[in-house]
Amino acid sequence: MRIIGLDPSLSRTGWGLIEAEGNRLVHVAHGAIATKAGEPLTARLGVLHAALCAVLAAHGPQEAAVEEVFVNKNPQSTLKLGQARGVVLLAVAHLPVAEHATRLVKKAIVGTGAAEKAQVMAMVQRLLPGCGPLGEDEADALAVAIAHAHLRTAARIAAA
Template identity: 50%
Template sequence: MIRVIGIDPGLRNLGWGVIDVSGSRIAHVANGICHSEGDDLAMRLLSLHGQLTRVLSTYRPGTAAVEQTFVNKDGAGTLKLGQARGIAMLVPAQFGLTVGEYAPNKVKKTVVGVGHADKGQVAHMVRMQMPGIEIAGPDAADALAIAICHAHHGGASTLAQAVARAQA
């Protein structure tokens, strides 16, 4: 079994979701949203770093996955999102984890079946794959979808197989 954290980067709301993967089986562990605090950018990034560090300290994942940033018309917004994405990649790296990166369309295609699904469809399919879970919000649903995508595309299974071989 390998524990996977999926992270949906955002400057205001950074979603996270933790699942356990054993072969083709996945099980929900936890999910939530880190809300940035502070007035200036540096303090908001520091707030996200501290909160995400506590999440990784608590749940101790074995691998991580982060959604790639898409470029939109608002260049300043894209740059700020990129800085939040830097935190989303830095914290797992500080814990010695490998970090998989997935395009939003790949995550949606993996979980929903179509690459242009909306947030509601993503949340619905996450609930279908892990019945009975409470999802903290759309950003947490996206983070769980990222973790599921990582599990399905070999990020989790490859690592689990390598660990098993090393322990044998």
């Protein structure tokens, strides 16, 4: 099962693809889609959508896992994040999509929902040997994909 994990953001959306076969996870690809802060919002959302559609077409994931929105102190930032997240959800709407809370992802990867970004990055690199250097956004996206794969396996075991 090929899973794409997504960490939505207007400035830099991280994406990470893994192949999950039972308990075995293999890194496929990762990257980030950046938009220019000075551009109009509609142009930035268009860039995000087009780039994400290109990633999906190139890698053919079978499922998507998206990190849920958290509320910022700044309402404008929260609104922009919500709009970017909407574009991400639109791009993957043709796939089965799961949404996972940040704390749940951190707990699944590191063992605690209060893990720091450096801890998440270190565990992702340990769980996916050979994935190479990662930025925070790419590590977060791969963490979402890994957590989704683990949660899928747990759900199947519980159902059996």
